[in-house]
Amino acid sequence: MIVGDSKPLEEILAMIEGREKVLVLGCRGCVTVCNVGGEKEVGILASTLRIARKKNGQAPGIEEMTLERQCDPEYIEELAEVAENYDAIISIACGVGPQFVSERFPGARVFPGINTTFIGGALEHGVWTERCQSCGNCLVHNFGGLCPIARCSKSLMNGPCGGSASGNCEISPDVPCVWDQIVKKMDAMGRLDELEQVWPNKNWLTARDGGPRQRVREDLKQ
């Protein structure tokens, strides 16, 4: 899932300063699963903003809405009749949400309420970790199912580097060295010899380095 983090309240309050009617817009996709932008979080942020405004003697003017997804135009369309009622829309979806809403409603002032952080999974309730960098050419099967691109600080294809110590990365003792894990896993699987393959430089054109990406499925296009 796409994982995000709430923006500091001060930043959100500054965004809506002087904007009377505000819509807090959630998304039932990834950000619901990582507890940052679903219906529940919409309620919490809206309530917090109302408290802030009431404290200052202002009319609250904060409303709530949660779309099925903010990354599909058909759901964004649900805003068609209400978007112009608001002086600000705070989208607490990933970075796609505020952009899709802005594109569909050019006159609307749309603000991002969360910072999109990474593609990852939940290690346990309340703990998420990065697992994918969307490099566009998945190779995890060669490394015991562990991704050296997303999980090695240097994205090394032929690791570990000299900064690996006691199973941890040199950037922090809290960051495990994925190459240490890869070697141990491959050893346990009896596949250590496969790591003797020297990988050439990775072609990063499939990643962000090739510019913004687009995917077209002719069979699905209408």
Next chain:
Amino acid sequence: MRLQYPTDIRVIQLPCSGRVDILHLLKAFEDGADGVYVAGCMEGDCHFLTGNYKARRKVEYVKKVLESLGIEPERIEMYNMSSAEGPRFAQVANEFTERIAELGPSPVAKAKAA
């Protein structure tokens, strides 16, 4: 045991303090409550194992929210007491009421009244 405690406390009963939601706590402040406290069972004695620990974490979360809004975090508190401790219930009710009386009305309620 007919113990007295302040009449301005509104008791909301829940099956377990773990049922308390961040949103419940925030709504109380939004609606002008001067203070909110959660009275959960003794730590380690939760019938549902961790309900009271979860309640405490939610209270801590709301403390931080209040702080970031410039509202005294002391306006929300978590207390632990056993259901057999009637006198402690009354004592906490008195203590918390005194604390809130010292802090005065919530800035949200004050702005509303003005």
